[in-house]
Amino acid sequence: MPQTSATLLDRLRDRRDDAAWSRLVDLYTPLIRGWLLRHLPQSADVDDLAQQVFAVVEKYPAFAHNGRSGAFRAWLRGISANRIRMFWRTLPEGGGYDHEPWLQQLEDPHSDLSKQWDREHDQHVARHMLSLIQSQFEPNTWRAFWLLVLDEREPEAVAAEVGSTVNAVFIAKSRVLRRLREEMAGFVL
Helix, strand or coil, X not given: CCCCHHHHHHHCCCCCCHHHHXXXXXXXXXXXXXXXXXXXXXXHHHHHHHHXXXXXXXXXXXXXXXCCCCHHHHHHHHHHHHHHHHHHHHCHHHHHCCCHHHHHHHHCCCCHHHHHHHHHHHHHHHHHHHHHHHHHCCHHHHHXXXXXXXXXXXXXXXXXXXXXXXXXXXXHHHHHHHHHHHHHCCCCC
């Protein structure tokens, strides 16, 4: 069974654990790049800035989880906002735009922009984790889960489509969600 996310977060405290760092970078690079692509004037700067974010994240052993929901994603959001702020300061006249209000919103955990970051983070992590666990289930179990939960189909219609009972559809849902919660532990707790 793959390493769970909570264990991954613990493993990151060992800077020599290349597999843990690789997994973290693989997970978060698309999310960070997506945000940067939407908010930077030139896409050529995105890769450099993403590397700067991960250079700070590499200091993970300094991160202390406070036990609150979303502590890691809030920490990552703050690092990203600071790296973006530092980047914009290097541009002549800030690139011709006052970015500070946007950055303040991103840093405020109660702002709509911050909540958007949280939603996108959780969706990104969930999609990634689903792709990691899919191979652990029979195709029919996975299809029943997908149709019921993600496509929001009626249980009876799902049962008819996958050739099983409604009870079996709910069992499939329960098994996949249980495994997903295990895999996501530590990222969106």
